[in-house]
Amino acid sequence: MTTAFALLRKQIKDSLCNFQALMVMLIYPLVAFVMITALGSEDGMSGMFVTMFATMHASFAPLVTASNILSEEKEKGTLRALIMTGVSRQQYLISESLFVVSVTLLTGSAFLAMDVFTRDRAAAVAAAMLCGAVLSTLAGLCVGILSRNVSAANGMAVPIGLVTALLPMLARFNESLDRAARYLYSGQISRVLDSGKLSGEFAAVMAVYTVLLAALLAILFRKKGLE
Amino acid sequence: MAIVKLDKVTRSFGAKQVLGGVSLQIEKGEIFGLLGPSGAGKTTLVNILTGQLSCGGTAEIFGMNCGRIGREVYRRTGAVLDNCGLYERLTCMDNMKLFACIHHISAARIAEVLREVGLNGSERLRVRSLSKGMRQRLQLARAILHAPELLFLDEPTSGLDPATAEEIHALMRRLRENGTTLFLTTHNMDEAYRLCDRIALLHEGQIVEEGQPAAICRRHCSDSELHIVTSDGEDLSLPSLPQNAEVVAALMREGKLRAIHSAEPDLGTVFLRLTGKELTQ
Numbered sequence A: 001m002t003t004a005f006a007l008l009r010k011q012i013k014d015s016l017c018n019f020q021a022l023m024v025m026l027i028y029p030l031v032a033f034v035m036i037t038a039l040g041s042e043d044g045m046s047g048m049f050v051t052m053f054a055t056m057h058a059s060f061a062p063l064v065t066a067s068n069i070l071s072e073e074k075e076k077g078t079l080r081a082l083i084m085t086g087v088s089r090q091q092y093l094i095s096e097s098l099f100v101v102s103v104t105l106l107t108g109s110a111f112l113a114m115d116v117f118t119r120d121r122a123a124a125v126a127a128a129m130l131c132g133a134v135l136s137t138l139a140g141l142c143v144g145i146l147s148r149n150v151s152a153a154n155g156m157a158v159p160i161g162l163v164t165a166l167l168p169m170l171a172r173f174n175e176s177l178d179r180a181a182r183y184l185y186s187g188q189i190s191r192v193l194d195s196g197k198l199s200g201e202f203a204a205v206m207a208v209y210t211v212l213l214a215a216l217l218a219i220l221f222r223k224k225g226l227e
Numbered sequence B: 001m002a003i004v005k006l007d008k009v010t011r012s013f014g015a016k017q018v019l020g021g022v023s024l025q026i027e028k029g030e031i032f033g034l035l036g037p038s039g040a041g042k043t044t045l046v047n048i049l050t051g052q053l054s055c056g057g058t059a060e061i062f063g064m065n066c067g068r069i070g071r072e073v074y075r076r077t078g079a080v081l082d083n084c085g086l087y088e089r090l091t092c093m094d095n096m097k098l099f100a101c102i103h104h105i106s107a108a109r110i111a112e113v114l115r116e117v118g119l120n121g122s123e124r125l126r127v128r129s130l131s132k133g134m135r136q137r138l139q140l141a142r143a144i145l146h147a148p149e150l151l152f153l154d155e156p157t158s159g160l161d162p163a164t165a166e167e168i169h170a171l172m173r174r175l176r177e178n179g180t181t182l183f184l185t186t187h188n189m190d191e192a193y194r195l196c197d198r199i200a201l202l203h204e205g206q207i208v209e210e211g212q213p214a215a216i217c218r219r220h221c222s223d224s225e226l227h228i229v230t231s232d233g234e235d236l237s238l239p240s241l242p243q244n245a246e247v248v249a250a251l252m253r254e255g256k257l258r259a260i261h262s263a264e265p266d267l268g269t270v271f272l273r274l275t276g277k278e279l280t281q
């Protein structure tokens, strides 16, 4: 428990000194805030923007953050130092995942405050954001395990993040993209944010992605460890 | 009691064999030096001992197979290795606090260790602003924070100025006096000679000589030389054999002897004789 607490405190302090990491976590809420402030009362438009940026936030930010943290610790050898003090690899992964998910939700809560999501939609929105944060974090850890250093991790995480984050937005303008986005977890998140209602389809897609990503993470971890 | 035991340890990377059957024992409370040129396999051996690399043969620390060491062994060992970094954006104190918290160690002990390595007053500096010597001290502070019984140091003074290196040597001696066993690698023969109780010379993955540094030199230098400078400025090198005593005596009688040194082979020369290669290059 003290180890988890120590890792969490380290990560908070480190992230606060890391401008790039802060930007990744804050950029979408900030842009959304600027947009709705600029658009004012044109309701339909501001709702769409907030949904779009909230989807991007939940799918892009945790993916890039998780992969960056893990790959930087590998590159700098700090993870090796932790392991050599007896921190288990599983303990490390769990602590870092909790950190990334919590920060995503914390910064993502700004979207709830933007007055676009009515109170009765809040629970569904929060659930969708939580699912997005967890799945993207799992994907980020997979990328981190596969990458030797930060630039390799970014080279993989940014394209994946852009596809998951942008496809739901593009799907609004193209029907075949919309059909494809249905099978993407971020596509489902976008739908829930739009409608404010959780659906069976959403639950099914989330379950499938959870199983797939957790299995992928387990396989990669078994094969490559955290070296 | 042997704390580290290696028996015919081998390790290859692809087709390249880096360690070809290394056998060693390290006793409690000694400073053991592994001496060898760049690429000899020193770091590879340390990585095996710290459980980071698998190997052939048997490698044990505290009687535990190195391939399976876990928390209990890590709590009894410390390491200053190239591949164990510091958190660059955090301060010295935050770096230390993290590891202290993991080891359940008090803040008072952090202050004590920082004083020990000469970093008191630098607690609030960020690691990225530290000089190389200060980083090395901080790594050392982190490694000894939990008072480990066995400390691994991979080239702890390479690239440091002589004064800082000497301070680190002094710290290593203090640690030995307190009962810590030290395993260090170096290609600095002077460091090995002055600091280590025992050394092993590693060459292309094989131990070519092992023992006390002075004893090794004596073993390989029955044929030491005398270097003589005469008052005419002439340099003479004579094998120190009985028949040359008369030459020296004659120079002294004539008042022509300005300086005389006995040139016993140092570890570098021994290494050169054993392997045909320079130790440092």
Ligand SMILES: Nc1ncnc2c1ncn2[C@@H]1O[C@H](COP(=O)(O)OP(=O)(O)OP(=O)(O)O)[C@@H](O)[C@H]1O
Pocket: B013, B018, B036, B037, B038, B039, B040, B041, B042, B043, B044, B045, B187
């Ligand atoms: N991960 C690796 N993959 C392939 N080859 C490696 C690896 N690690 C080490 N080697 C090779 O093993 C040999 C020994 O390397 P090692 O780092 O153990 O040498 P060293 O004695 O520590 O040298 P130095 O004094 O330069 O640190 C080198 O030829 C190196 O190229």
Ligand SMILES: [Mg+2]
Pocket: B042, B043, B044, B154
């Ligand atoms: Mg080395």
